[in-house]
Ligand SMILES: Nc1nc2c(ncn2[C@@H]2O[C@H](COP(=O)(O)OP(=O)(O)OP(=O)(O)O)[C@@H](O)[C@H]2O)c(=O)[nH]1
């Protein structure tokens with residue numbers, strides 16, 4: 123059996139998915155986190171099933187790649203049960219998607235999630251009545267607390283076993299008649315089999331001018347398109363509006379009618395969060411708050427990290443003299459042992475102390491719902507570099523990891539915006555590079571220097587954005603973004619999310635770090651290191667860096683953490699400031715910040731924007747890195 | 759009086775009269791619950807050519823300047 127979670131963005135689908143699949147899909151409080159479906163096995167009371175988490179979509183017409191993915195999955199894959207998740211606090215709007223899902227005639231259960239939010243807004247829903255009107259079972263839930271989810275899956279399995287098909291609801295008589303007539307014409311063709319959708323669904327979509335279906339039919343059958351246009355014309359005549367508007371306003375009215383007949387409104391609760399936006403989105407205080415929040419975030423990461431970095435480094439490095447004594451400084455074994463120790467030390471002492479607080483802070487901001495507010499505040503600035511506010515979301519996620527950030531560009535509507543934003547996200551310091559900024563710049567040159575690096579980075583990204591949008595001048599479609607209510611994050615979900623992201627570091631980066639360190643040790647042992655450094659010396663000499671740094675730049679392409687962690691080893695000292703001047707440390711950081719994305723990023727870039735444009739991104743960022751680092755060498 | 763959404767003061771209640779622009783923008787606004795005939799509250803008018811914030815059916819939606827100019831509304 124295959125159960126599929128469908129619903130509008132930010133209604134809690136992934137939270138429900140994670141409840142039965144383990145924390146696998148990232149959840150946060152802004153629309154459009156899930157951009158790719160995930161599938162998992164689940165068992166419930168001895169029964170097993172597949173469960174699929176789809177990206178959110180506002181309607182069955184898709185406007186961005188994430189919505190398109192959801193639509194494709196719904197229309198093309200075999201689905202045994204649809205769980206239509208609705209944010210109960212936005213019931214009226216949610217029902218518009220529900221009405222379209224019912225037209226698909228699939229076994230359906232409705233999950234009215236966020237009942238707590240609805241109550242806070244004073245919305246009380248008569249679920250029995252709604253269930254009768256829609257003809258499908260309804261379960262109420264509070265997903266992040268797990269409340270009601272057992273009942274939900276019990277119902278889903280029951281519906282799946284009975285395979286009870288949903289029925290569509292009817293619009294006003296005159297509109298319904300046109301839909302019926304078109305349906306009859308569709309029945310005479312093989313389009314319902316071809317597209318694998320019921321004829322009524324196809325009829326309404328065609329009347330709505332659904333681009334995908336129309337284009338597909340246009341290719342072979344212009345005759346049929348004429349028939350469709352005839353019906354569209356009929357609709358236009360009876361309502362004096364374009365046919366897509368007629369259908370969507372019918373749906374809107376039907377939803378509103380349903381909403382009004384099942385909802386009792388009472389007084390909304392008085393809560394502090396209702397007043398937060400008058401400060402956080404204020405034309406003046408909004409920006410001040412943004413700066414203050416970022417500053418607090420920075421200090422949190424820096425002070426937590428600094429407490430742990432030094433004692434941990436000392437702890438690991440105390441073993442080295444001991445190993446040198448017993449194994450002999452020139453022995454192969456000593457080189458391997460010291461490689462392993464330094465790899466371990468790099469992971470535990472340099473990366474983790476900063477990575478954990480950083481990811482925790484990011485998760486906190488994501489779950490409260492602050493990010494869409496930042497998008498709102500930044501929209502006007504992003505317009506000046508030819509993008510719009512929504513692009514800030516991938517850019518902020520870029521501070522976590524570039525790979526999901528590049529994927530998050532799927533929430534942008536235009537291809538050009540996706541390309542520009544993808545290139546820019548690769549220049550945002552990801553958690554790995556942030557540990558470099560903290561572990562190297564803040565640690566040796568002080569927190570002010572680190573803040574300078576972050577601010578400088580933002581300026582460079584803005585200028586790069588301006589350059590790219592001048593190369594590709596096109597007007598961006600403009601922002602349409604829902605600003606969800608603030609939530610108090612759940613500690614358990616925060617920690618699960620941090621763990622999911624750290625796991626990536628622990629299982630992929632760390633082994634690489636240890637292997638990398640051993641390889642470097644072996645290179646040193648066989649005196650091959652010098653050869654590689656020689657190859658890279660044009661860069662290191664230009665930047666005025668110690669030649670020994672060269673090899674770390676190669677490793678940095680694998681994983682950005684490697685370049686700093688291995689710097690310690692390549693230079694052969696625990697305290698870098700003894701062999702590198704402040705200028706050199708800054709130059710190195712600026713170079714590593716921008717040069718060539720890591721392998722994982724290159725892979726995802728190829729998938730999202732194609733290999734030619736990826737090559738462009740690589741060259742573009744490399745040039746920026748070289749130019750800026752050279753300047754740093756002479757002016758810092 | 760019919761004006762564009764960008765010409766309305768913060769805090770005013772307006773009724774959507776018409777959505778200019780093509781099918782794409784109209785459908786996208788429809789999806790977020792904004793249809794002609796709907797009443798919405800303009801919570802924040804844009805500053806520095808920034809986006810406007812509207813409250814529609816109890817939900818906040820931010821609309822970029824370019825989009826907001828295409829929404830014609832009735833004010834009384
Ligand atoms: N108050 C409240 N919050 C919830 C509830 N269910 C989920 N949330 C929170 O709502 C936010 C959105 O949940 P997600 O599961 O990420 O939503 P989604 O439907 O997967 O969203 P997209 O992938 O963007 O379509 C998260 O911060 C959740 O913790 C609920 O019942 N009540």
Ligand SMILES: [Mg+2]
Nearest residue numbers: 135136155156
């Ligand atoms: Mg999701």
